[in-house]
Amino acid sequence: MAGSGVGIAFGSAPFFAAGFPLLAAAMAQNFGWTQPQVAQAATIFLLLQTVTYPICGWPLDRFGSRRFAVASIAMFAVALVLLSQVGSLMQFYLAFALIGLVSAGTNVLSYARALALWFSRKRGLALGFAASAQAVGGFLIPIFGQKIIAEHGWTAALLTLAAVELVVCLPLVAWLVKDSPAPLGLHPDGIAPAAHAGASVDDGDPGLTVGAIIGTTTFWKMAIAFALIGMSFYAIAPNVVYILTKTAGMSHAEIAKIQAVVGISVLFGRIGFGHLLDRVHAPLIGVMTVVMSACCALIYATQTAPTIILLAAVMSGFALGGETDLLPYLASRYFGTRSVSRIFGWFLFAFFLGATAGPMAFAWVSAACGSVVIPLVILAALQIIPAALFLSLGHYPTAEPAEGLAMATADSKAA
Structure with missing residues (x-):
């Protein structure tokens, strides 16, 4: 690491x-x-x-x-x-x-x-x-x-x-x-094979081929969710100076502080949500992140108090940190490690494809409506779609073999 x-x-x-x-x-x-x-x-x-x-x-x-x-x-x-x-x-x-x-x-x-x-x-x-x-x-x-x-x-x-x-x-x-x-004679999580008589040490290479994965509805649900998440975040991030000067009358210096808070929050969001991913079903973490994104958009649209806007910035950073953790985590948990890099690459493609459309879409809707409030409200409402897609994913298909070994070791130590 x-x-x-x-x-x-x-x-x-x-x-x-x-x-x-x-x-x-x-x-x-x-x-x-x-x-x-x-x-x-x-x-x-x-x-x-x-x-x-x-x-x-x-x-x-x-x-x-x-x-x-x-x-x-x-x-x-x-x-x-x-x-x-x-x-x-x-x-x-x-x-x-x-x-x-x-x-x-x-x-x-x-x-x-x-x-x-x-x-x-x-x-x-x-x-x-x-x-x-x-x-x-x-x-x-x-x-x-x-x-x-x-x-x-x-x-x-x-x-x-x-x-x-x-x-x-x-x-x-x-x-x-x-x-x-595997080449070091270990299983994932550093488990020595001696702890499991008869357990072979190899990559296991569990998971589907790329073609099989892309043919599943689960893959497309995730890809669409990540594209919408990327679009939503980057619709606001490059336009945040324009948004907060219009809605809250903030100065550029004040907005710079808000952006600094977003950056720090991304760091803690990655670590915090990474910790939660090991304890909470990942799609629920996905729902948590898009709810935070929706709250941020609504606060930017309706509030003028600096303290509340600062809270929205914290939520925005935490959400982005959690969402970037989700991309590789969901790829490995639902599809295994066999093609995890290629699937992660496709999820990144979907995320940044949405990101490239976000700033332009926000500017177009804002100009058409003559207001930054309406596109922000639309972005908040749009988070219903990735939330619903995450909730529809269901349980992980199977536990990875090494995960079962890790649990067995913990049980044997407890005994």
């Missing part, structure tokens, strides 16, 4: 979320580019990374987390070096297109299979802790990135991050990430 955390902390997700605004501003000032021009690079990156998520699943399931993550880190570092050498707007776009194509494997996607194979009883908590490492990068990248940009320029900042990828992340991930407990 430590190796996964190192890779995720400095992956493309925290780089883009925390570093892109600073980098784009410095490069725009250097070359005289406008804000809309540099913003197009963000669109290019998001679209291409979204497309690559389902493509990454096959090599991950075929070659394992460690090798794919190491290759992705190396390619990401090379892409950062190329970005540091751009001299025109077209080169800027091409560099971000390359980053979008090669860096999906530097994020949680690469490590989901290994975590699913290593953890059964505490899989949700393991996924939550690993994903929460993004907050480390989200904190360090802007602080040190801005310092380097101010003292040495944006080229030095990019080369420094590329060096961190190659000198720190790549060797630590190669050393610490283990694809499966």
Whole structure:
């Protein structure tokens, strides 16, 4: 889990979320580019990374987390070096297109299979802790990135991050990430086979093929739910300044604090909901997250008190943290670990496909209605659909074999 955390902390997700605004501003000032021009690079990156998520699943399931993550880190570092050498707007776009194509494997996607194979009883908590490492990068990248940009320029900042990828992340991930407990003679959760006479130690590879999974209604229920969740969150997030200045009359400084609270809440939401996933039926956790999202939209639409809006921001962050934990967790619990990376990739594709539509849909409805309140109320009401889809999933198909071993061990120790 430590190796996964190192890779995720400095992956493309925290780089883009925390570093892109600073980098784009410095490069725009250097070359005289406008804000809309540099913003197009963000669109290019998001679209291409979204497309690559389902493509990454096959090599991950075929070659394992460690090798794919190491290759992705190396390619990401090379892409950062190329970005540091751009001299025109077209080169800027091409560099971000390359980053979008090669860096999906530097994020949680690469490590989901290994975590699913290593953890059964505490899989949700393991996924939550690993994903929460993004907050480390989200904190360090802007602080040190801005310092380097101010003292040495944006080229030095990019080369420094590329060096961190190659000198720190790549060797630590190669050393610490283990694809499966089986080669070490262990079962998931670190259970030694001696505790179970006659129990074989292998991956078990339980679960359906991708084709069989995509043919199930369960897969499509989840995919639709995640697409709506992605659309709902990203309908509000990029428009939050516009929303809160209109509905609550808040200043940009006040809204910046609200956004900081959202970021911190995502961290605690990932860990907290990851812990709950191991104790509560996962679809119920899904319902909890969409209810929180609905409450946030309604508060933004109707309330002006800063304290209440702050509470809504906390709920928004917690909900997003829980929803991102759900993607790999549901994929492994309902479909097994055999194709977990590919299914997780398709769920990410659905989530970010909805995310790309969210901001535009919100702007269109807001302009058509002449108000930000109506689209917020619509978003709140829309959460009924993913909630209903989660509730219709039913029980997990079967308990994974290793999970039964873990429970047996606990029983024998208690005896």
